[in-house]
Amino acid sequence: MGEEYRIAHQVDRLMRRINVSLHQRIRPIDVDRLGPLGTMVLDVLADIEPAPIQKLNQKMARDKSQMTRTIKLLESKKLIVRDPSPEDGRTGILSLTPKGRTFVQEVRRAMSELMREVLEPITPEQREQLLELLKQL
Amino acid sequence: MGEEYRIAHQVDRLMRRINVSLHQRIRPIDVDRLGPLGTMVLDVLADIEPAPIQKLNQKMARDKSQMTRTIKLLESKKLIVRDPSPEDGRTGILSLTPKGRTFVQEVRRAMSELMREVLEPITPEQREQLLELLKQL
DNA sequence: TATTGTTATACTCTATAACTATA
DNA sequence: TATAGTTATAGAGTATAACAATA
Numbered sequence: 298m299g300e301e302y303r304i305a306h307q308v309d310r311l312m313r314r315i316n317v318s319l320h321q322r323i324r325p326i327d328v329d330r331l332g333p334l335g336t337m338v339l340d341v342l343a344d345i346e347p348a349p350i351q352k353l354n355q356k357m358a359r360d361k362s363q364m365t366r367t368i369k370l371l372e373s374k375k376l377i378v379r380d381p382s383p384e385d386g387r388t389g390i391l392s393l394t395p396k397g398r399t400f401v402q403e404v405r406r407a408m409s410e411l412m413r414e415v416l417e418p419i420t421p422e423q424r425e426q427l428l429e430l431l432k433q434l
Numbered sequence: 435m436g437e438e439y440r441i442a443h444q445v446d447r448l449m450r451r452i453n454v455s456l457h458q459r460i461r462p463i464d465v466d467r468l469g470p471l472g473t474m475v476l477d478v479l480a481d482i483e484p485a486p487i488q489k490l491n492q493k494m495a496r497d498k499s500q501m502t503r504t505i506k507l508l509e510s511k512k513l514i515v516r517d518p519s520p521e522d523g524r525t526g527i528l529s530l531t532p533k534g535r536t537f538v539q540e541v542r543r544a545m546s547e548l549m550r551e552v553l554e555p556i557t558p559e560q561r562e563q564l565l566e567l568l569k570q571l
Numbered sequence: 572t573a574t575t576g577t578t579a580t581a582c583t584c585t586a587t588a589a590c591t592a593t594a
Numbered sequence: 595t596a597t598a599g600t601t602a603t604a605g606a607g608t609a610t611a612a613c614a615a616t617a
């Protein structure tokens with residue numbers, strides 16, 4: 298094709314749409330003011346907990362220092378807890394608190410609703426296809 | 435599926451990967467310090483020029499005030515020009531200068547190279563499929 | 572009255588490097 | 595020495611609202 302850059306444009310545009318809509322939908326339920334990043338970190342962590350910080354970093358593809366700050370915020374709001382790792386004294390194992398889990402449920406409800414709107418132009422089979430393609434990347 | 439939110443996670447992760455790699459690759463050629471956003475605005479504009487600001491806004495899915503600033507930056511670096519619209523006195527028509535076009539070519543070369551790496555795990559047919567799906571959204 | 576674009580402000584996210592502690 | 599995480603700081607991107615000019 299030689300126009301691979303077009304995929305980058307489309308991904309950017311899609312991500313922007315998702316972020317803007319998500320921001321609007323999340324605000325009323327984001328009583329702890331985690332912001333979009335804090336919300337997403339919690340959401341991603343919910344899939345992999347209990348998990349060392351490093352694993353969360355990989356999934357989020359942000360840099361370490363940013364994750365440090367976000368984790369600290371989530372801890373201070375009592376949404377996650379950090380336990381020492383028995384294997385590696387340098388790292389911590391993150392888990393959600395009950396409060397964190399409840400919030401993630403709300404976030405996912407809002408997010409799935411939003412994504413259903415965004416994905417409305419394509420069929421359920423195409424959605425599966427899209428998810429599979431993205432997972433491979 | 436009921437797990438539409440997972441697509442949002444994957445899109446976020448992909449976009450992060452693209453942004454980080456792009457930032458590194460663009461820096462050496464971004465002599466005017468446009469940054470990732472300025473670079474992408476110029477890149478997108480190259481596809482639709484000459485275009486009113488509004489059309490660029492739609493394509494970029496950023497808010498107006500941010501685009502105002504970015505356009506001003508690109509203008510000040512002589513990468514684009516703004517001509518008054520004959521139809522609507524409120525808006526301007528944006529076009530790339532020769533300098534802007536040259537820069538876009540370099541950016542696209544770097545971007546396509548990067549995307550080929552990112553897209554390496556999937557076949558060319560799947561790339562087309564992905565682009566088509568994204569376009570529909 | 573609605574729309575386009577601008578300005579101003581506060582906030583959030585990002586990149587980078589230097590640092591500490593453990594492996 | 596290498597790696598995980600932290601801290602500090604500068605810079606880039608974002609959301610919002612108020613505003614002027616034109617439609």
